Every structure is written in C-alpha cells, then in structure tokens.
Amino acid sequence: xxxxxxxxxxxxxxxxASLELGCNYSYGGTVxxxxxxxxxxxxxxxxxxxxxxxxxxxxxxxxxxxFIKSKFSxxxxxxxxxxxxxxxxxxxxxxxxxxxKLIFGQGTELSVKP
Amino acid sequence: xxxxxxxxxxxxxTRGQQVTLRCSPKSGHDxxxxxxxxxxQGPQFIFQYYEEEERQRGNFPDRFSGHQFPNYSSELxxxxxxxxxxxxxxxxxxxxxxxxxxxxGPGTRLTxx
Numbered sequence: 001x002x003x004x005x006x007x008x009x010x011x012x013x014x015x016x017a018s019l020e021l022g023c024n025y026s027y028g029g030t031v032x033x034x035x036x037x038x039x040x041x042x043x044x045x046x047x048x049x050x051x052x053x054x055x056x057x058x059x060x061x062x063x064x065x066x067f068i069k070s071k072f073s074x075x076x077x078x079x080x081x082x083x084x085x086x087x088x089x090x091x092x093x094x095x096x097x098x099x100x101k102l103i104f105g106q107g108t109e110l111s112v113k114p
Numbered sequence: 115x116x117x118x119x120x121x122x123x124x125x126x127x128t129r130g131q132q133v134t135l136r137c138s139p140k141s142g143h144d145x146x147x148x149x150x151x152x153x154x155q156g157p158q159f160i161f162q163y164y165e166e167e168e169r170q171r172g173n174f175p176d177r178f179s180g181h182q183f184p185n186y187s188s189e190l191x192x193x194x195x196x197x198x199x200x201x202x203x204x205x206x207x208x209x210x211x212x213x214x215x216x217x218x219g220p221g222t223r224l225t226x227x
Contacts, residue, residue: 004156032213044157044204044218090156094213099170100147102206102216104156 002027004093006105013081014113021076021108023091030096033074035065038107039087047089050074061085083114116141118207118219126225127195135190135222139207146188147216148180149204157204163188164211192224200226 007022025031035047048059055067065076074091091105119138127133139146145164149157159172163182182188186207192199202223206216 034215036218043220046215046217049215092156096213098213100145100162100164100208100211100213100216101159101170101172102147102149102157103159104149106154106156 002093002095002098002103004091004103004105006089006091006108008108009106010109010111012111012113015083016080017112019076019078019081019085019110021089021091021110023074023076023105025072025074025091025093025103027072027093027095032094033065033067034092034094034102035059035063035074035076036090036092036104037087038090044090047076081110081112083112086110086112118205118217120203120205120219120222122222123220124223124225126227128227129196131195131226132191132193133195133224135192135203135205135224136187137190137205137207137219138187139205140217143207143209143217144186145208145211145214146182146186147206147208148188148190149206150174151202151204151221153201160190162211169211195226197226200224 004025033050036044037047050057058064092102147162148160151157161171166182177193179191202221204221205219208214208216
C-alpha cells in the first residue's frame with residue numbers, strides 16, 4: 001500500500017541553523033509530491049510541489065525540496081531558519097493512479113528557538 | 115478571492131448522533147476532497163467529489179458519506195458517531211477532479227463525548 005514516512009517527529013533548531021526534513025514514500029509509479037505547512041492556529045498551506053521537470057523545486061519563504069527518484073525521497077530544506085518557521089510540516093504524495101487522493105506523512109513539528 | 119471555507123468551526127456531539135459538516139471551495143475550483151486529521155497525525159483521505167459524484171474513496175466505513183451541490187460546495191455526513199471519530203475534519207478544493215494541487219480550509223473540530 002502507498003505510504004509516506006517522515007522520520008523526524010520533532011526537530012528543535014536555533015535561529016540561523018540549516019534545516020533538512022526527511023520524507024520517503026512507497027509507490028511504484030509516477031508521483032506528484034507536496035510539502036504543506038501548518039503554522040500555530042492556522043490551516044494547512046502549500047509550501048511547494050513537484051509534478052515533473054527539475055527535481056529541485058523552490059517554494060515560498062526560502063524553502064526548497066529535492067526529488068530523488070532512486071531513493072523515493074523528497075526532502076525539505078532551508079539554509080537558515082527563522083523563529084517564524086516554527087510550525088508543523090507535512091509531506092504528501094499523490095500517485096498516478098490515485099486520482100485526487102493525497103497520502104500524508106504523520107508530520108514533523110519544527111521548533112525554532114530565538 | 116475567497117479561500118476554502120468550512121462550517122462550523124467546532125462541534126460537540128455524543129455517541130450515536132449524526133453530524134453534517136459543510137465546505138465551500140476556493141473560487142474557481144470544482145472539486146472537493148475531505149480528510150480526517152486525528153491529533154498528532156497527518157490528514158487521512160476520506161473521499162473526493164467532482165461533478166456531484168464521489169470519485170474516489172479512502173478506507174473509511176459507510177457511516178461516512180457526502181454530497182456535492184451544483185455550486186460545487188460539499189457536505190460530509192457521519193452517522194452513528196463514536197469516540198474515535200473525534201478529529202479535525204479538513205476540506206480541500208482543487209480543479210478538474212484529478213490530481214491538481216489541493217488547497218485546504220481551516221477545518222471543523224469535532225468532539226464526540
């Protein structure tokens with residue numbers, strides 16, 4: 001069955017530290033990949049997405065993610081985090097025969113210390 | 115440009131009752147998907163509606179049903195509520211009934227006592 005794994009459940013960083021959140025998926029076909037962010041008290045917002053083309057995609061607020069097909073991974077990165085990046089981050093996958101069904105990982109809570 | 119809206123914001127029900135949650139999609143969108151997000155978990159796909167029909171369904175029992183109206187808004191109905199149904203219910207809208215990017219609403223927090 002299709003699944004998404006986010007290995008880091010809670011990450012604590014100081015401001016200006018670099019961030020990398022892991023995301024691995026299991027699915028044999030073509031995938032669309034997403035990262036969503038949920039800031040405290042707010043709803044899920046799209047951070048970035050990959051459908052095809054350049055496997056390095058850039059999103060809002062300085063985030064980027066790299067799709068590595070051979071590793072079934074779509075890790076999220078940011079060179080220098082800010083206190084305002086404190087939020088929960090979700091990786092999601094949509095398989096090519098899954099219609100509109102998004103499969104989410106269980107999320108990574110990021111806490112950035114000022 | 116209005117985003118996805120959901121009502122009500124919060125709801126408290128008792129076991130065995132029925133509940134209806136509502137969603138209005140983002141302007142210009144014609145597809146609505148529903149997700150259940152339990153505490154500490156990622157959202158789980160319930161079903162997707164397009165052209166007033168259920169197009170795809172996740173692993174949820176028949177107690178969960180839905181409807182889409184001609185104006186693309188949607189309802190999620192849950193019958194015979196039990197404690198495990200307590201969760202945040204999210205609505206997402208997109209275009210074209212397929213795998214286009216989904217935009218989420220703020221959710222309805224359902225508590226079953």
